[in-house]
Amino acid sequence: MAESKRQSIAGKIATPKVGPSKDGIDGDSILYKAVGARVKITCAPHNNVLEGTLFTTCSVTNAIAINTAPAPPNPSAPLSNQPGDYHIIPFAHILSFELIGSGERVSDSGPGFDGSLPPISKVDLAAIRAREEQTIREMKKKDAQKGKGVSKEAQEIFDAVSRLLPTRWADAQIVVNDAVLINPPYTVDNLAAPAGKERSVDQVRKILENYYQRKKNAGARAPVATPIAPRKGG
Template sequence: MADNKRNSIAGKIATPNLKVGGGSNKDGIDADSNLSKAVGSRIKITCAPNNNVLEGTLFTACNLTNAIAINTAPAPPNPSAPLSSQPGDYHIIPFAHILSFEIVGSGERVAESTPGFNGSLPSISKVDLAALQAREEQTIREMKKKDAQKGKGVSKEAQELFDAISRTLPTRWADTQIVVSDSVLIQAPYTLDNIRAPADKAQAENHVRKVVEHYYQRKKGASSGGTARAPVAMPIAPRKGG
């Protein structure tokens, strides 16, 4: 019984030449319905939880996310202007939030096109899922790399030193130790006396020492108000009587 009611609702939504009228969504819209056939039509929907009413062009209906996208931007002032030229004001609405709907116009479509995405205006391109997955994986890698740059259980000052070194040298955390160029180790409390490296990495150690020393000198200068300025010579007034 419930399936029959859902199928009936889906049919009402999907038919492009549907007569103007309303439909109830008490049982929810079936994700397998042909709602996509109404893409490009002008619709009016009432949404939960506050009975908000939206009217606009049905941009898409996604059976993967069980949601629709509706463009509620007003039509362009010039009636002859194509719908694709109008600015977008899009709303994403889950199927489950649609309380009622009404198709109020056929909308703009490609001449003699079949119902659905192929004839909708503006046209909808196929989503490149492989590109989206690659983008997602790249974002995850970047987030993991960024997280690895944050020390666990270290002081704010230690993190600041790490960030300063990492601007010019490959730097990573090994527990609470700073590892620079995979050869130089800086241990807490991260002073010049706590820098260690193998004997054959003396050149790398000296370079890191200079970087750390420069960092502390700049920090000391900033905390003391910066480098002291040279005194300005004051002109001497001429003596009276020559």
């Protein structure tokens, strides 16, 4: 009887109802009701067939997620213990959709997300937006650390100073501590600052002197000779 019921349900499946509604996923949608069930989906553009557990369906992104990991050898093992092999499929790419098994669900649960196993947590949109805003801030900060139209050496000097003191670009000038200007060509003779900022100038001068000294020492190192192996046969 259970088998005939399953076949009856599967026979009614055609193109899934995926249209958006004011409440997001329609509670009457076949895709919604099939969450947690075993399904077989044929996808465009190459008629690829995927069979697995319908993990979730989303009318915001207009896509579904299916876990095609094989069933565990032990039939009693819960799906939540299975390894995941997830595929994201846009609604528009679904050519056919077939329900082939009810899958594992929380006992006495209704259709949809609440009874699915493994359980599906709600997406914290506020946390996602906060992460997005933080990423944008970091990208803008990183971009501000790159000089526009300056030489490679100028950028190296900027990086050397910024590791020790607050530094920013103002066109081709390097501004340190919002007080000291390092003007092109960025030597110790090109420092400028308003009266009363002598201490800041001394800090920047020391950093520049150390930078140029390291560069001079690196250039003075003798190249390491590469030994030549003797030719075979004399």
